[in-house]
Amino acid sequence: MDGEADGMVSETDESGRKRRVHGMLKLYYGLDEEGKAAEQAKSLDPCDINGPHFDHEVFLNKLRRECSLAELMDQETCMVKQIRSLDSDMQTLVYENYNKFISATDTIRKMKNDFKKMEDEMDGLSANMAAITEFSACISGTLQDQHAQITKLSGVHTLLRKLQFLFELPARLNKCLELQAYAQAVRSHRRARCVLQQYSHLPSFKGIQDDCHAIMDKLAQELRQKFRDGGSSAKDLSECVELLLQLDEPAEELCDKFLSHARSRLESDLQGLEAEIRPYPSASAVKDASARRLASASADNTPKTSAFPSPTSNTDILEFIDRGCNEFVSSLCLVITSYQELFINRAQTGELASKNIPQMANGKLNAFVDDLAARYFSLVERRIQEEKGVGDNSLLVRALDRFHRRLQAVTKLLPGSAVPNQGTEIVIRAATERVKxxxxxxxxxxxxxxxxxxxxxxxxxxxxxxxxxxxxxxxxxxxxxxxxxxxxxxxxxxxxxxxxxxxxxxxxxxxxxxxxxxxxxxxxxxxxxxxxxxxxxxxxxxxxxxxxxxxxxxxxxxxxxxxxxxxxxxxxxxxxxxxxxxxxxxxxxxxxxxxxxxxxxxxxxxxxxxxxxxxxxxxxxxxxxxxKVQGLIISQMLRKSVETRDWVNTIEPRNVRAVMKRVVEDTTSIDVQVGLLYEEGVRKAHSSDSSKRTFSVYSSSRQQARYAASYTPSAPMDTNLLSNIHKLFSERIDIFSSVEFNKVSVITGIIKISLKTFLECVRLRTFGRFGLQQIQVDCHYLQMYLWRFVSDENLVHFLLDEIVGSSAHRCLDPAPMEQSVIEVICERG
Amino acid sequence: MEDDAPVIYGLEFQARALTAQTAETDAIRFLVGTQSLKFDNQIHIIDFDDENNIINKNVLLHQAGEIWHIGASPADKAVLTTCYNKTSDSRVVSCAAVWRMPCDWETGSPESPDDSAHNPQTLELLCHLDDSAHSNAACVLWEPMGDGKRVISLADNHALLWDLQDSSTQATVSSSATLEGKGQLKFTSGKWSPHHNCSQLATANDTAIRGWDLRTMSQIYCIENAHGQLVRDLDFNPNRQYYLSSCGDDCKVKFWDVRNVQEPIKTLEEHSHWVWSVRYNHSHDQLVLTASSDSRLILSNMVSISSEPFGHLVDDEELSEGEDNHQEDKGKEPLQDSVVSTYEEHEDSVYAAEWSSADPWLFASLSYDGRLVINRVPRALKYRILL
Structure with a gap:
């Protein structure tokens, strides 16, 4: 039912209803882009009366099935109303479009008339043009001859002018030379060069060419001279180089010259620096003179350094590096810049690029920079090595910093150069050296x-x-x-x-x-x-x-x-x-x-x-x-005291021997000494009167019993029984063993060493009765004083037991002293 | 196996002197001299029955005094020397003498061991090694592998070379050397070198070791401060003529090359007290036995400075035996210097240790309380050295 509306996609600015209708039509043909996807789903419904898939059978069936009579009636009236409104819409559209069609037909008819008139005028124009063409051909035919002549004449004129230029060239060049307008001279020569070359078989041209050559040679000579003199400014210099390049001067040679020229200047800087370094061998540098002797050989040769024995001994490293940076590095940078401008950048743009100059020039520059930088570095390194004083590090660090910073300029100019890396290496070396x-x-x-x-x-x-x-x-x-x-x-x-x-x-x-x-x-x-x-x-x-x-x-x-x-x-x-x-x-x-x-x-x-x-x-x-050392000192005393005495023929003991007092004194002082630095340490618990108690056990009961057993001649087999039994139950004592980090352990170690020495020495001697008694007294005295120092007093008891026991064995007449007498003697001191 | 366990023999008396019976190469036999001030001293002849692990002892009386040092003649099984202390008139004198064992001691009623205790036979004195000028003998050394006709006694600061004549009944001093210097110098021990045709002697006094040329009786080298303290004993490497070991009161055992006496070539610090004796094994000089007053005996394997630093050289004969041996050889890693074993059977200071002269894998040690312990080199090591 929307078929008629098709042609009339409206541009009318009508009411909203129309727009809606338009919308619906559009929708019907699926023109709407925005809602395409969404509409798709909706319009698939066959019951949607506005959808493209509308099926009237289905719709009617559905209505009949689902709706009551009243609803059907309502539906029907609604439908009729809608149909009617649609009809009226259609009529309006048809009417509007009909009007437009009429007006279009009118316009077409009018155009037809206009075109006919234009056609007539065009015919007139073409006839006129044909006449003009004819006249023109006639004129050119008459002028042909003269034209050819004029062309010829003008050709001759230019040729003559060129020839004149050529003939005048030598004079002009000479004049330029006089005026030092080298640039102009070169330009002129370049213009003429090809021609001269081409016509050089003609004698006259040959002459001119020779003249020019002579002049240009002279000019080149002069330029070279100027270049060599070096006094000229950088701009002059670059001009020179440019001109020389244009004169086909070999670029390589120029590079070399330029660089050697620069080198001489830089070298004077370096020599200045070298002079700053102290000459060898100066007093402070004697230490590593041998290491640097090679390096210094050149320095010694320069008269300057030897003239002033120690010209700059007070220049500090910062000043030195400063000077190096300001003089050497900055002029090096300058040389690099101008060189690059002259040979590398320019050549890249100019016609000389084909000659591979940049590559060659770069190579030369790098070699040049590397060489000079190496010398500079060796100087710097020498100077750094002289910085032996450890006092103020900041100066060195600042100097190194400056040194390093200034080398960055070189990096920027010469990106591929190894110089900055070497510089960094120097800094690193200096730093490690410093650390050393x-x-x-x-x-x-x-x-x-x-x-x-x-x-x-x-x-x-x-x-x-x-x-x-x-x-x-x-x-x-x-x-x-x-x-x-x-x-x-x-x-x-x-x-x-x-x-x-x-x-x-x-x-x-x-x-x-x-x-x-x-x-x-x-x-x-x-x-x-x-x-x-x-x-x-x-x-x-x-x-x-x-x-x-x-x-x-x-x-x-x-x-x-x-x-x-x-x-x-x-x-x-x-x-x-x-x-x-x-x-x-x-x-x-x-x-x-x-x-x-x-x-x-x-x-x-x-x-x-x-x-x-x-x-x-x-x-x-x-x-x-x-x-060990302390033990040895005491051991030595004890050993001497045992070895040097005649124990067989000694007198009855009245005193504790002085050496024992000395041993106790030394032990006490060692105890004090160790106590100052080490903690007390653990000792086996003992009661306040433990010394007395253990002591009495040690000396009276056990010892007496042992003597009794040992010296009854009837029982030789029992000689060692008691001591062996004792040993069975006591732990083995390591004499020179490791000690713990506390006072008690240290002192115990010392006492162990001393007493064991005592024991071994006693075993090597033979004793008389009083000899044995003297040992008894000595041991008792040691017992009285030494127990308090050790971790386990039983250790002291055991060793002293052994000493007395051994001396009893080694005694010719073993008659032990009364315990009470021993005590009296010991207490008397 | 059980037979690796030590065999212990107890003497009634304290003892310091121990030697292997050098001239006896069939039976494993050691001589021990006792120290007693009150009873007659004895020499115990201790036979070890290797197969049955049994000790047989015979006792000979040595009535002259307590024995400090004992030496067995290399030529005559029955001859031995002792250094002993004699006490008379409350004076103690050190003497040295050559003795002969009674010829029938071996037959002396083996069926009743107690018998020997009842009436032990007495040593027969051959001659005294003293003269009026020189006494206080510290030790007597037999000429190694000699004919039993030459001995050296070290007395105070003299080294005396004696010639024994008339079946050792006559001893004359053929030459002597005297140690001179400040203070009272005294030889503490010595060793007769088996090398250089037995023309060298090494002695120890205080902390120094000296070498002597017996032909001229002059000093040939001196290791000052060989040990931090007293040097207790010396021994020559039986297979390397310039190598010498020493031990002392600094608890160290040092090995020297006498051609360069500045530094020891090797130092061992295994003992925790003075080291009294050091002995090279007679056949396998990497095995070194040391005895110390820390009551320990230590057997060390000093491969790196031995005459067989790369182990036993394989003979051609063994090479032909087959490939099995080869593979074993490859499997063996080179031996390192190491302590083979520490023997703790003693309860008192061990003053002497000796290798058996008959069985190179067997040794005895003697502690002060009279305990003699016979031990063997561990079997694993033995096979390792042999194979």
Missing amino acids: QYLSALQSFYMDSLTDVRQALATPRLSMAGASLAGGGALLGGPASGRDGPTSLPELLSSLSASILNQIKSVLASVHLFTAKDIAFSNKPYFKGEFCSQGVRESLVVSFIKFVCQSSRQFCDSAGDKGGSTPPALLLLLSRLCLDYETSTISYILTLTDEQFLVQHHSPITPVTTLCAEAREAAQKLLNHYV
């Missing part, structure tokens, strides 16, 4: 501190207003002395430890400058990573800690077995130092380092535990060595 110097400075500081400590230990402390020192003036560490010096041991330890720590901190601070944010090269990956971890952490901090441990251990080895060279107190102090390192200092230092340098560990690093283990090992070794 710091390490050795730290090491020597440590050794110096140790020497100081040693001196402090060895100096009689009388000068220190001996108030605190009861005995006064005893040498600490000497066998006799330990008792007075130790007051200062903890102070010495703390001051040593603090000064080392301070030194480490200040070194770290100095080294830290290398990675400061405002330093350009700190951004380099090396300084971010490897320098921090490998350089600072490993080769500075870790190496130093290792050095401390190692040098400490060397005290144990190198001191020799005599134990004389290192004062025992130093061993003790170092042992404590290493132990402190193990417990806290190492991790503190490393944490400090890691924090300061934000170390990112790419490469394997030494873990804290390894260092701690090393420190602990060193501490243990030192302490063991201390025990």
